[in-house]
Amino acid sequence: MVSLICTLRHHTDEVTCCAFSPSLLATSSGDKTLRVYTTADFSELPFSPLRGHGYGVHCCCFSSCGSFLLSCSTDGSVIVWSAETGEVKATLEHPGRSPLRVCALAPDSSLLLAGACDGTAALWDFRSKTLRRCATISEASVVACCFSPCAQMFVTGCTRGDLKLWDAYTSLLHAEKDAHDLGVTCCCFAPQFIVNGCCVEFRLASCGQDSQLKIWIVSQREGAGRPTPLPQLPHLSAPSLDCRAGETGRERGRESVLTASTLKPLCRIEEFYYSAAAESKETQCQGRKLPGHSGLLLTDWSEDDVQTWLRDEGLVELVGVFKANNIDGPELSQLNKETAAELGIESVGLRGRLLRRIEALKAEQNGSEAPDEFMCPITRELMKDPVIAADGYSYERESIESWIRGKNKTSPMTNLPLQTTLLTPNRSLKMAITRWKSNQELRVAEHLITKAD
Known part of the structure; x- marks a missing residue:
């Protein structure tokens, strides 16, 4: 049985993320705020909402102990809040001021990671709040990240669809290209792991815009560091935006619950098959303006x-x-x-x-926002050369051709197989877009003339 307990309607813009601690629920929003509720009766705490970001907040998470609440925003900063008082404990800025899409704290609160729109990831020592490394890890926006239970590895996912496994020094251990065709949206390590002799196995879940949820094995055995896919879950029919692992986990064959500290001696980074120096394309962040x-x-x-x-x-x-x-x-x-x-x-x-x-x-x-039908469903940009695909939808030619050249021959809109790859120019739509653009330019010109008079 599933029953609705309550509906919280305090935010004035989209809710981008929610996170639980043992006693609190936190939500973040495009309205630039976070709101904090008690899980006892879901009443909002007196110090809520939390205001400190200049732009919309993309992600929030609690520390394992529940003492800290973290949030990241388009303003390029991560704010560390006291979960008890709402006080700002620290503000950490991305070196290039690039908008931040996701943040994660290691289970032992040793490291703080934030992924940015410019393809970089910033890694801080959480206790001293000092930047350890800022590295370019992707050609696309980093929108997902999580730490392993031992805090010695982390995974990142980007809008291009790649999953990458890193050690705590930002050295690449493994790259899984096109893990999700339309981009990764979330990834999460399960807190449980399997210890079998000298072998340690983790489970990693990832989901994406391709309507798939995938479970991966990250193993210390020969070839360790390489995520291996388990069977995909077939019942998803729409883009999956988030995934979470359950909070229970036990060592196989034993009833005692393992902790991260129990695992650390078994999971030294130098024991992985991929060396710490392998394939790293690390570059220091260069200063760039906030766009x-x-x-x-x-x-x-x-x-x-x-x-x-x-x-x-x-x-x-x-x-x-x-x-x-x-x-x-x-x-x-x-x-x-x-x-x-x-x-x-x-x-x-x-x-x-x-x-x-x-x-x-x-x-x-x-009044310059283009009608939705003028926007390409893939890129969400104004179309210049619209074409009709076999699914009946119109796309920007370059975008749908790139889609068709990929391994997924399904419709970006329906996820059903395309019966043919033939594309038909949508001349009437192209003329409508051209007229709309001309009208917009005319409106701007008339506005300027009126003001000058």
């Missing part, structure tokens, strides 16, 4: 986003002025001739250029 202004509403911009926008618009001489006056997105949207003069921008030409750029930006963001 927040490219996909956020103006009212959500931070001060850094505004300064980045000024540089992109050729208004570098104003960066210092805006920084000194703490101008963020909301302030920028309200800027006019009077406030520009108050900022000390004496040049009439410079003030005019600034105001014209702001009006163009506001016009671009108002």
Whole structure:
């Protein structure tokens, strides 16, 4: 029997993640907050919601002891909260300020890992809160990660679909290419493991956009470090976004529960078949700007986003002025001739250029969202050369051709086999997209003329 206990409706945007500790439930959201509830009656704690991130929160997790709550965000930071008081204990920033999609804490709370949109993973010593390594581990966004029960290995998954096994020094132990055709969405080690003589076996679960949940063996035996797939679960028919392992686990043939410390002497990294130096493509993170202004509403911009926008618009001489006056997105949207003069921008030409750029930006963001039918279902980008596939859906030609060249000859939308790989140009849709783009450009131009008058 399954029964609904309660429904929590406190967030104002999508709920991106939830996590349990022995006594608490935490949720994160695109509304930039975390909310914390007691599991006794699911009432919200007095210090909730937790506010500290500048953008939406993608992931949250508790430490094994339940004392800490961790969260990561598009703002490129991991915040460590006290689970008892909601106090911020530490804020750890990705060296390149790249948006963070996922974070995980080792079972013994020794290491903290965060995966970023630029394909890097940052690894911190959790106790000292110092960065140990930031390495490029993928060509695509890192959206999944987890530690093994012994805390001496971790797995990462990316939007390209690869699973990779690493040691605690960010040396690659094994790469499983195309583990999930459309991208990995989650991975999780089971807390239980099997000890049989000198052999140790872990179980790893992964799920993805290909509607598959896969269970893998990570073994210390000959060839250890190489995940081996067990039979896939056949009943999933839609993209699987999350997976979790049960919290019970016992040593085979014994009733005593094994702990991570019991396993550590049996699982030394140098005993794995793949050497610690194998295939590592580690590179130190290079500083890069936070690309927040490219996909956020103006009212959500931070001060850094505004300064980045000024540089992109050729208004570098104003960066210092805006920084000194703490101008963020909301302030920028309200800027006019009077406030520009108050900022000390004496040049009439410079003030005019600034105001014209702001009006163009506001016009671009108002009502510029493309209709859903104009977006490619695979890339979620505006189509330039739409074609109709055998499943009846329209896709960007380059995207569906790349899909068909892959090993999966099924429909990206229905997951059913494609009867033919023939693609038919959708000329009427292409004309509609062209008209829509022209209308958008005309709207921006009219808006600028009206403001000038």
